[in-house]
Amino acid sequence: MNPEDIREKCKEDSVRIEGISKRFGKVQALDGINLVVEPNSVFALLGPNGSGKTTLVRILTTLLKADSGTAQVGGFDVVGMAQKVRSVIGLAGQYPAVDDTLTGRENLEIIGQLYHLGGKKSRARASELLEQFDLVDAASTRAKFYSGGMRRRLDLAATLIAKPLILFLDEPTTGLDPRSRLALWEVIASQAKDCNTVFLTTQYLEEADRLAHKIAIIDEGKIIREGTPGELKKCCGGESRISLTLYDRVNTQAAADALNSLAPGKILSSSETGTVSLPADGGSGLLSEVVRRMDSAGIVLADLSLKQPTLDDVFLAITGHTAEVSPAAGSKIAGEVR
Numbered sequence: 001m002n003p004e005d006i007r008e009k010c011k012e013d014s015v016r017i018e019g020i021s022k023r024f025g026k027v028q029a030l031d032g033i034n035l036v037v038e039p040n041s042v043f044a045l046l047g048p049n050g051s052g053k054t055t056l057v058r059i060l061t062t063l064l065k066a067d068s069g070t071a072q073v074g075g076f077d078v079v080g081m082a083q084k085v086r087s088v089i090g091l092a093g094q095y096p097a098v099d100d101t102l103t104g105r106e107n108l109e110i111i112g113q114l115y116h117l118g119g120k121k122s123r124a125r126a127s128e129l130l131e132q133f134d135l136v137d138a139a140s141t142r143a144k145f146y147s148g149g150m151r152r153r154l155d156l157a158a159t160l161i162a163k164p165l166i167l168f169l170d171e172p173t174t175g176l177d178p179r180s181r182l183a184l185w186e187v188i189a190s191q192a193k194d195c196n197t198v199f200l201t202t203q204y205l206e207e208a209d210r211l212a213h214k215i216a217i218i219d220e221g222k223i224i225r226e227g228t229p230g231e232l233k234k235c236c237g238g239e240s241r242i243s244l245t246l247y248d249r250v251n252t253q254a255a256a257d258a259l260n261s262l263a264p265g266k267i268l269s270s271s272e273t274g275t276v277s278l279p280a281d282g283g284s285g286l287l288s289e290v291v292r293r294m295d296s297a298g299i300v301l302a303d304l305s306l307k308q309p310t311l312d313d314v315f316l317a318i319t320g321h322t323a324e325v326s327p328a329a330g331s332k333i334a335g336e337v338r
């Protein structure tokens, strides 16, 4: 099939997943996943460690077989037409796959040759990508001297050598410092055009919010909510909040009551931790009003802050609990750098 035909075919649906399940021993890693990803869009699968993100990416990129269900990528079945799927996708795994002993340029050129681009085209494509990913100055430096952010950019550049139509990025910015993360976000955002679909996984609400047109939240192998960033903000605590920590948690209910009329039905409180929070969409006047009400109720605050929402907040709103990891996945919770 020539590239134009593939491009045409890819326009139908970029990714279509129906009833995909996968079990590893006692762990039900995926439990009946249904999803459709439209072409020319960035799609984010948002969930904590151990929720099944990598397993789904591995199934969609033909590296792993599901126990049941079907999936098409670029219109091709991931099992029956695995070879075709591989010809239209690019994958940047959770851990960058760069060869430390090679320079940035060599890493890219070798991948070009693996794709049979030929020496001349590989070199040209490598130069183009080094430029695009701000790696020109480091092109002749061996990758072992690269920072985390540079390695991620090189890895991402390598997946783009053959101009894939559908790009899978498994936690592309986990472990990066904020500056490198911002730089990578710009590059990722620029990929979703001309039928270049991006399917990314992340633990960061902010990342999904900034990049994705559509977000699906995964918890213990199930999709628990889907929508645009705006929809998720409205329904599920995805907005910034004013958060109060009380000096004495005995006062939690009294504090929630005193604040209730500021955001009826939208106050979250936990008497276990002595925290109360409310949406911060009332402008700067809201903060002083909160303080005034605590003052007149005689409630002493240990901390008062404006909190950007996290995955935990969204989980709390949807499920009533924070994003805990399934026991098999080992360590802690959303937001943790792994």
Ligand SMILES: Nc1ncnc2c1ncn2[C@@H]1O[C@H](COP(=O)(O)OP(=O)(O)O)[C@@H](O)[C@H]1O
Residues within 6 Å of the ligand: 024, 025, 027, 028, 029, 047, 048, 049, 050, 051, 052, 053, 054, 055, 056, 326, 328, 329
């Ligand atoms: N090859 C495997 N063998 C056994 N268990 C696995 C394997 N891969 C993943 N799991 C388990 O499946 C669940 C989902 O894992 P994973 O897809 O890696 O989650 P995420 O990428 O969201 O962190 C976890 O409980 C994990 O321990």
Ligand SMILES: [Mg+2]
Residues within 6 Å of the ligand: 053, 054, 055, 094, 170, 171
């Ligand atoms: Mg993973």
